[in-house]
Amino acid sequence: xxxxxxxIALLGGVALLLPNPILAKSSSPGKAKTIxxxxxxxxxxxxxxxxxxxxxxxxxxxxxxxxxGTPRTAPTIITAIEKGIKRFPYSGVKKDEDITVKHLMFCxxxxxxxxxxxxxxxxxxxVATIKAWMKEDDDDKLEALEAKIESLNIGCLVCxxxxxLIHKWADGYPQSDTVxxxxxxxHEDENHPKMGKAPALGEAIFCGQCHGQGPNFxxxxxxxxxxxxxxxxxxxxxxxxxxxxxxxxxxxxxLGHDMQAxxxxxxxxxxxxxxVDAQSYFWRKNKKEGVIPMGLVxxxxxxxxxxxxxxx
Numbered sequence: 264x265x266x267x268x269x270x271i272a273l274l275g276g277v278a279l280l281l282p283n284p285i286l287a288k289s290s291s292p293g294k295a296k297t298i299x300x301x302x303x304x305x306x307x308x309x310x311x312x313x314x315x316x317x318x319x320x321x322x323x324x325x326x327x328x329x330x331x332g333t334p335r336t337a338p339t340i341i342t343a344i345e346k347g348i349k350r351f352p353y354s355g356v357k358k359d360e361d362i363t364v365k366h367l368m369f370c371x372x373x374x375x376x377x378x379x380x381x382x383x384x385x386x387x388x389x390v391a392t393i394k395a396w397m398k399e400d401d402d403d404k405l406e407a408l409e410a411k412i413e414s415l416n417i418g419c420l421v422c423x424x425x426x427x428l429i430h431k432w433a434d435g436y437p438q439s440d441t442v443x444x445x446x447x448x449x450h451e452d453e454n455h456p457k458m459g460k461a462p463a464l465g466e467a468i469f470c471g472q473c474h475g476q477g478p479n480f481x482x483x484x485x486x487x488x489x490x491x492x493x494x495x496x497x498x499x500x501x502x503x504x505x506x507x508x509x510x511x512x513x514x515x516x517x518l519g520h521d522m523q524a525x526x527x528x529x530x531x532x533x534x535x536x537x538x539v540d541a542q543s544y545f546w547r548k549n550k551k552e553g554v555i556p557m558g559l560v561x562x563x564x565x566x567x568x569x570x571x572x573x574x575x
Contacts, residue, residue, distance in 0.1 A: 307418035320520040326417040373473035427461040470508040499569035536565040
């Protein structure tokens with residue numbers, strides 16, 4: 264073998280060790296400095312032009328208002344800060360000005376995972392905005408504050424880009440110019456001109472990233488909220504269940520990207536059986552009050568879902 268052939272062979276071996284552009288982490292555009300900047304980075308409105316029906320389904324879902332909630336979520340985040348984080352002796356938070364992204368990930372890990380792409384100023388702006396919204400009486404100002412909170416959500420790019428690839432050593436790291444689904448090829452979008460395949464997108468483990476197994480042990484202070492995937496994985500599957508989250512919440516329900524739960528009549532019909540038995544009888548309390556009619560009602564509710572009810 265000539266020296267040229269030896270070098271080529273050597274370089275070929277080295278090339279196997281170099282980062283593949285598909286496997287390497289996507290270059291970061293830098294930290295978002297405001298809520299508006301972070302919301303714009305993950306804005307889903309550009310998807311509506313081609314995926315109008317899916318967009319409308321998503322728009323009706325709680326994913327579209329993951330920080331605002333029903334709107335129960337936003338006040339609960341404030342409760343977690345005031346009654347939890349500020350009272351923890353080693354959190355470093357005594358007032359709102361002390362709050363950082365790390366502290367807010369206590370809730371945002373699932374409710375707003377893209378917050379890790381923002382500065383601490385954004386974390387503090389979120390808290391200030393929610394508190395202002397909770398106190399506001401003027402309808403117009405209230406609506407504006409609510410829209411600002413609602414702009415932070417689990418939109419298309421959270422699922423189809425940021426969280427799309429779970430097993431990154433096998434499937435690569437999400438690229439900023441690519442949206443991930445079931446196909447590979449070109450994508451008619453100026454900011455995301457490519458399509459990539461997300462192998463786990465239709466599997467329950469995909470939803471398990473947020474609707475998880477309990478404590479998030481990677482956090483400095485593990486929080487315990489979502490446990491759906493845990494009960495699904497360790498109770499439903501061992502009992503012979505084989506349907507995924509997507510099978511019930513998207514396909515069988517007919518809700519698609521709306522993905523409702525107990526607020527949906529379709530989901531309740533699928534999830535619960537209820538048996539009611541009632542009987543009436545009379546009970547003579549005393550002579551003065553006479554005969555008092557009484558009733559006894561027995562209600563049994565059977566959980567037909569693949570997980571605990573409720574969650575969180």
